[in-house]
Amino acid sequence: MYKIITKRELAPKIKLFEIHAPEIAEQARPGQFVIVRLHEKGERVPLTIAGYDRHKGTITIVFNEVGKTTKELGCLNNGDSILNLAGPLGNPSEIQKFGRVLVVGGGVMTAPLYLVAKALRDAGNELTVVVGARIKDLLIYEKEMKNIADEFYVTTDDGSKGQKGLDFLKELLSKKHFDRAVVMGPVVMMKTVSEITKPFSVKTIVTLTPIMVDGMGMCGACRVTVKGETKFGCVDGPEFDGHAVDFDELIKRQRVYLPEERVASVFYEKIGGCACGEA
Amino acid sequence: MAKPNQPTQPPAKKSKKAVPMPKQEPKVRARNFNEVALGYSEEQALEEAARCLNCPKPQCVVGCPVELDIPAFIKLIKERKYDEAIKKIKEKNSLPAICGRVCPQEEQCQKLCVLGKIGEPTAIGRLERFAADYELKKGVDTPTLPTSTGKKVAIIGAGPAGLTAAADLAKFGHEVVIFEALHVPGGVLVYGIPEFRLPKKIVEAEVEYIKKLGVKIQTDALIGRLHTIEDLFKKGFDAVFIGTGAGLPQFMRIPGENLGGIYSANEFLIRVNLMKSYRFPEYDTPIRIGKKVAVIGGGNVAMDSARSALRLGAEEVCIVYRRSREELPAREEEIENAEEEGIVCKFLAAPIRFIGDEKGWVKGMECILMQLGEPDESGRRRPVPIKGSEFIMDVDTVIVAIGRTPNPIIQTTTKGLQTTKWGTIIVDEKTGQTSIPGVFAGGDIVTGEATVISAMGAGKRAARAINEYLMQKKS
Numbered sequence: 001m002y003k004i005i006t007k008r009e010l011a012p013k014i015k016l017f018e019i020h021a022p023e024i025a026e027q028a029r030p031g032q033f034v035i036v037r038l039h040e041k042g043e044r045v046p047l048t049i050a051g052y053d054r055h056k057g058t059i060t061i062v063f064n065e066v067g068k069t070t071k072e073l074g075c076l077n078n079g080d081s082i083l084n085l086a087g088p089l090g091n092p093s094e095i096q097k098f099g100r101v102l103v104v105g106g107g108v109m110t111a112p113l114y115l116v117a118k119a120l121r122d123a124g125n126e127l128t129v130v131v132g133a134r135i136k137d138l139l140i141y142e143k144e145m146k147n148i149a150d151e152f153y154v155t156t157d158d159g160s161k162g163q164k165g166l167d168f169l170k171e172l173l174s175k176k177h178f179d180r181a182v183v184m185g186p187v188v189m190m191k192t193v194s195e196i197t198k199p200f201s202v203k204t205i206v207t208l209t210p211i212m213v214d215g216m217g218m219c220g221a222c223r224v225t226v227k228g229e230t231k232f233g234c235v236d237g238p239e240f241d242g243h244a245v246d247f248d249e250l251i252k253r254q255r256v257y258l259p260e261e262r263v264a265s266v267f268y269e270k271i272g273g274c275a276c277g278e279a
Numbered sequence: 280m281a282k283p284n285q286p287t288q289p290p291a292k293k294s295k296k297a298v299p300m301p302k303q304e305p306k307v308r309a310r311n312f313n314e315v316a317l318g319y320s321e322e323q324a325l326e327e328a329a330r331c332l333n334c335p336k337p338q339c340v341v342g343c344p345v346e347l348d349i350p351a352f353i354k355l356i357k358e359r360k361y362d363e364a365i366k367k368i369k370e371k372n373s374l375p376a377i378c379g380r381v382c383p384q385e386e387q388c389q390k391l392c393v394l395g396k397i398g399e400p401t402a403i404g405r406l407e408r409f410a411a412d413y414e415l416k417k418g419v420d421t422p423t424l425p426t427s428t429g430k431k432v433a434i435i436g437a438g439p440a441g442l443t444a445a446a447d448l449a450k451f452g453h454e455v456v457i458f459e460a461l462h463v464p465g466g467v468l469v470y471g472i473p474e475f476r477l478p479k480k481i482v483e484a485e486v487e488y489i490k491k492l493g494v495k496i497q498t499d500a501l502i503g504r505l506h507t508i509e510d511l512f513k514k515g516f517d518a519v520f521i522g523t524g525a526g527l528p529q530f531m532r533i534p535g536e537n538l539g540g541i542y543s544a545n546e547f548l549i550r551v552n553l554m555k556s557y558r559f560p561e562y563d564t565p566i567r568i569g570k571k572v573a574v575i576g577g578g579n580v581a582m583d584s585a586r587s588a589l590r591l592g593a594e595e596v597c598i599v600y601r602r603s604r605e606e607l608p609a610r611e612e613e614i615e616n617a618e619e620e621g622i623v624c625k626f627l628a629a630p631i632r633f634i635g636d637e638k639g640w641v642k643g644m645e646c647i648l649m650q651l652g653e654p655d656e657s658g659r660r661r662p663v664p665i666k667g668s669e670f671i672m673d674v675d676t677v678i679v680a681i682g683r684t685p686n687p688i689i690q691t692t693t694k695g696l697q698t699t700k701w702g703t704i705i706v707d708e709k710t711g712q713t714s715i716p717g718v719f720a721g722g723d724i725v726t727g728e729a730t731v732i733s734a735m736g737a738g739k740r741a742a743r744a745i746n747e748y749l750m751q752k753k754s
């Protein structure tokens with residue numbers, strides 16, 4: 001059992017948990033993830049590590065309440081426990097001095113990206129950071145990112161704050177030379193950024209989030225096509241070269257269980273959802 | 280040929296046939312996940328035990344990878360001394376309720392039984408299961424524990440190899456901790472072999488017994504990521520056993536393989552068995568099974584996948600195998616069970632391409648017919664495609680069961696660990712010792728996909744060698 005030490009709401013439906021897991025905290029590195037299973041009947045759900053404190057023996061996760069499991073998770077409180085927490089999983093992010101790095105975060109994934117960005121800055125890179133969300137209320141980690149950035153932008157899909165959409169990146173890229181781009185966010189956003197950086201030949205690293213079951217290389221549910229080859233997201237990734245990923249296939253594969261997910265969510269709400277009445 | 284419904288033979292004369300295993304009716308069982316084979320009653324066990332000749336030089340024992348004293352335990356059953364029978368079995372086999380159910384007996388102990396020369400061999404596996412179930416029903420005695428040696432052993436992986444090694448090492452008096460990556464121990468026994476062939480409560484009971492021996496099991500612990508083998512030595516372990524199995528699914532590398540509705544057998548079985556998605560939405564993990572299911576492959580894994588698909592409500596389940604029925608590698612008993620349940624087989628055919636609908640879901644599978652040519656390295660005749668014989672099968676779910684390779688995480692994170700080009704770990708056959716002193720390995724991670732009992736045999740041999748290693752090492 002893994003105890004929740006801190007719970008915070010960062011934006012509507014986006015929550016941060018700090019969880020006591022000393023062994024994982026000892027080994028975790030930026031870019032890795034954990035698999036969470038809430039209870040005996042629960043699903044195994046992957047979430048990226050958004051922070052760790054080796055002294056306190058805790059790790060941080062930030063998640064979006066999108067379906068049954070994440071809604072149920074969001075209803076837990078300080079002092080509650082999670083049944084299973086496996087990790088750290090996946091390869092750590094590649095951290096070294098590249099030069100000038102374009103860091104683009106979208107939605108909930110901005111949180112784990114902050115951990116990667118911090119490590120990149122500590123390795124001596126100059127950072128241009130872009131933080132994005134659908135609408136202004138969903139922006140997270142703005143202040144934190146701004147503090148470590150040499151140059152900082154905000155973008156929203158609807159233009160309610162900062163830049164509207166991602167087109168401004170083209171201008172940015174044509175004005176300045178970048179040695180690398182690191183992107184974490186919804187698949188569609190990672191696809192768009194990869195398409196924008198490609199003509200500028202800026203190596204672009206994306207963190208893929210295919211559907212996973214074990215997260216340890218046993219099932220192949222997480223398979224993605226990269227450079228025409230099948231790779232396992234959990235053991236070969238989660239980071240891949242954005243210019244080589246078949247994003248359209250990934251988008252289709254992520255939607256495979258949509259009808260069932262709706263059933264689970266409706267079923268969950270029918271049986272009362274959670275006690276906090278938010279579900 | 281015997282006529283059906285013949286009156287049973289007088290008990291004085293021994294039958295040439297084994298007492299049949301009582302089973303759930305095919306029509307009924309094809310729609311539930313309860314165990315198919317129901318197990319012998321006491322009368323049936325006694326009748327079957329009476330057939331055994333208690334050979335002075337028993338060949339059956341030679342066929343058993345752990346050299347179970349078969350005539351001795353069967354004799355004890357004849358004498359109705361069931362407690363002693365199970366004790367006799369457990370001298371050699373710490374998981375009898377499992378082996379009695381899933382051992383390929385017809386290839387091992389029963390293959391060499393003398394009765395097999397004139398009729399059917401003694402049903403050794405069924406009798407073993409009878410004795411083990413008798414004990415489970417009665418409640419397993421807690422074994423007396425030896426005095427502690429003060430040595431610590433880490434076991435990686437809680438499959439049959441790791442569990443057996445752990446049990447034996449605990450009996451030697453060592454402190455044993457098993458690190459298991461998944462959230463439950465059991466390996467393939469819990470995530471692969473379905474409930475209807477091996478009820479999970481049987482595995483749980485066997486694991487409980489191993490815990491009673493003092494073995495600690497830490498789940499959620501993927502070694503290589505959480506700790507490396509080097510870390511384990513730093514944490515005070517004196518020896519390590521690797522039993523991580525062959526868990527990486529293979530695919531065919533043909534077009535369309537990543538369409539929705541195409542599962543590896545491992546994903547399909549993990550969802551169904553480990554995550555219990557056959558009870559979705561009570562359990563949270565979904566599975567989508569269509570009406571027309573094709574299973575690619577011909578081993579036990581293919582049979583288990585096909586029979587599970589049927590139980591999840593598929594209307595048609597077809598096994599597509601590139602050789603003919605004679606070459607099917609699955610156990611005969613399971614092939615018969617599958618056929619009785621209504622699973623059809625398409626032999627001498629192999630897929631070459633998958634066709635998807637506009638949503639990216641599979642709707643068809645193009646196959647090509649095969650003929651058998653010269654034997655290949657495995658001694659089986661090699662299938663050769665027949666030009667121009669392509670045809671399309673309508674399918675909406677495909678399960679790929681063409682084999683699994685070793686999980687690479689340990690190999691890639693352990694410096695100095697020697698492996699073969701297939702990724703299996705190289706060991707000294709007798710001891711299981713790897714290229715690193717104090718690190719041993721056994722089971723599917725060494726042999727590639729094999730059997731439960733051979734993995735257990737490897738665990739046993741390694742436990743003995745680890746014990747010797749620890750007792751020699753002065754510290």
Ligand SMILES: Cc1cc2nc3c(=O)[nH]c(=O)nc-3n(C[C@H](O)[C@H](O)[C@H](O)COP(=O)(O)OP(=O)(O)OC[C@H]3O[C@@H](n4cnc5c(N)ncnc54)[C@H](O)[C@@H]3O)c2cc1C
Nearest residue numbers: 045046047048062063064066067068069070209210211261
């Ligand atoms: C390596 C990895 C790291 C991840 N890190 C984070 C994280 O840090 N924070 C976070 O909020 N989410 C993260 N995700 C996504 C997260 O795992 C899913 O949102 C979660 O599984 C949804 O579970 P659910 O039962 O609540 O919703 P479900 O009912 O399973 O799904 C609800 C909706 O989410 C979509 N969905 C399901 N699985 C995924 C997935 N793997 N990726 C994207 N969308 C999905 C479904 O299509 C559906 O629209 C990560 C995924 C992976 C593979």
Ligand SMILES: Cc1cc2nc3c(=O)[nH]c(=O)nc-3n(C[C@H](O)[C@H](O)[C@H](O)COP(=O)(O)OP(=O)(O)OC[C@H]3O[C@@H](n4cnc5c(N)ncnc54)[C@H](O)[C@@H]3O)c2cc1C
Nearest residue numbers: 436438439440460466467471502524722723729730731734
């Ligand atoms: C569907 C199916 C049906 C089968 N049917 C039969 C049958 O009828 N009869 C028969 O005899 N055999 C059968 N087999 C084969 C048999 O199950 C295997 O040969 C046997 O389980 C191998 O045992 P093992 O202990 O080596 O590995 P496994 O049973 O694979 O166990 C390995 C364990 O190690 C864990 N692990 C892996 N990597 C790590 C890591 N890095 N850190 C920590 N833990 C890790 C895994 O999660 C797993 O629990 C079947 C196999 C399958 C898949």
Ligand code: SF4
Nearest residue numbers: 343378382387388404
């Ligand atoms: S363990 Fe397997 S091979 Fe050995 S006697 Fe039992 S059924 Fe036969």
Ligand code: SF4
Nearest residue numbers: 331332334339392393
């Ligand atoms: S060979 Fe057959 S008959 Fe002889 S002891 Fe073994 S099981 Fe009994």
Ligand code: FES
Nearest residue numbers: 215218219220234
């Ligand atoms: S999630 Fe199962 S192999 Fe990657």
